[in-house]
Amino acid sequence: MVSRPFESFSRLTKCTPWLxxxxxxxxxxISVLPLNRLSDRIGRKPILLLGLSVALMSILWVGLAKTFWSLAASQCFRGLFDGNISVSKNVIGEMTDYTNRSRAFSLFLILSTCGRTLGLLIGGDLQKRSSSLFGIEFFKQHPYFLPCLVVAIILAIAFIVILFFLEETAPRRVLGRQSLQEESSQTYSPPLRELAVYPVIIAVANYTGLVFLNQCENALLPLVFAMPVEIGGLGFNPAQIGYILGAYSLLTTFFLAFFFGPIIRFFGERRFFIFCVFSQLLMWVMLPIIHQYARHFGIGAHVWVGLAVMSLPHVCVEMGFGCIYTYLIGAAPNRRSMSSTIAVAYVISSIFGIMVPTMATSLFSYSIQHNILGGYAVYAVISFWTVLATLVAFCLPFDARPVWERERS
Structure with missing residues (x-):
């Protein structure tokens, strides 16, 4: 059945989040680690340009897709050849030092949040306008091609900017004229067994824990907001859900832009990261409380106040990534193993990206269906993992600087 064309494009778009x-x-x-290690040899810039080219082709492919398998193939194609998600972190790590690295990652997160918001606006607005604006049969048959085309143009501009203005940061490409022996010792990708050391394991474990909590939030919040109050949700309509999640994104951008730097300078990466992880407990405690208020008193001021309180853990989980990226770089045994450390973390996070949304939503459904802990068992399980993640966060070292930067100072 799935191989037949969809009767309408709206049916196809229902599969997009899962895809x-x-x-x-x-x-x-599959691809993150090989692409990172390839960037050690040929440079970061070629991999970034490859990733943008693949993303551009993939998004146009999505706009033209009319079958399930075509859309699925476009996403697999992008995942296999787009290494930007991790190589870009290598570039930031190589362009900065411990004095400005956290701030640089916060700027990266600000731009990522703005990009997601802009993407939602482009997709929603242009999809509605494309068929009526042009009245062309092609846009009626492919109503998502216009927003995909606009995004492709943005990616093409980014490609040109990187091609002409980004300087190479990979150590192999910036060493200059050195002996072959010295170059080889500093730049070739190290064997993965070099990463089986305590600092790397702890940093990757904390990154994985944060990704787990973030994935749970991304999977459950839209579901809880949309489900009827009678079966564990809040009964919001799509517009209300969009406003709530949009407000959370705007608040995150505001805090990253104006408060992240001063907070890190005052508290330090370790203490603030522990707080960010522990704050997630507030979200999983607040959700059943808000639901009980909605169930007994309807959607009123108390529910909106509760949702406002939930914005704190949402903001903190995003700012936590700014801290843990610094620890991932600092955990690398040496400069040449930095990219492999980041790649290993992304491999593990990608595995969680496959499993966690399904696990969280299935547990939510099972809790309600069997009335386990009043239907709130999913929140109890995630709260337990939040406490474990907080305990693991206490294992992070007090000094987030890489070994090579500590030796230099």
Whole structure:
């Protein structure tokens, strides 16, 4: 059945979140490490340009897709050849030092959040206008091609900017004239067994824990907001859900832009990261409380106040990534193993990207269907993992600087 063309494009778009979250993550699990290690040899810039080219072709492919398998293939294609998700972190790590690295990653997160918001606006607005605006049969048959084309143009501009203005940061390409022996010792990708050391294991474990909590939030919040109050949700309509999630994104951008730097300078990466992880407990405690209020008193001021309180853990989980990226770079045994450390973390996070959304939503459904802990068992399980992730966060070292930067100072 799935191989037949969809009767309408709206049926196809219902599969998009699953495809983006699972198929791309599955392909990334295979490709992240090889692409990172290839960037050690040929440079970061070629891999970034390859990733943008693949993303451009993939998004146009999505706009033209009319069958399930065509859309699925586009996402697998992007996941297999787009290494930007991790190589870009290598570039930031190589362009900065411990004095400005956290701030640089916060800027990266700001731009990522703005990009997601812009993408939603482009996709929603242009999809509605494309067929009526042009009145062309092609746009009626492919109503998502226009927003995909606009995104492709943005990617093409980014390609040109990187091609002409980004300087290579890979150590192999910036060493200059050195002896072959010295170059080889500093730049070739190290064997993965070099990464089986305590600092790397702890940093990757904390990154994985944060990804787990973030994936749970991304999977459950839209579901809880949309489900009827009678079966564990809040009964919001799509517009309300969009406003809530959009407000969370705007608040995250605001805090990253104006408060992340001062907070890190005052508290330090370790203490603030522990707080960010522990704050997620607030979300999983607040959700059943908000639901009980909605069930007994309807959607009123108390529910909106509760949702406002939930914005704190949402903001903190995003800022936590700014901290843990610094620890991933700092955990690398040496400069030449930095990209492999980041790649290993992304491989594990991609695996979680495949499993966690399905696990979280299935547990939500099972809890309600069997009335386990009043239908709130899913929140109890995630709260337990939040406590474990907080305990693991205490194992992070007090100094997030890489070994080579500590030796230099």
């Amino acid at each position: 983006q979250g699972s198929l791309t993550a599955a392909a990334l699990t």
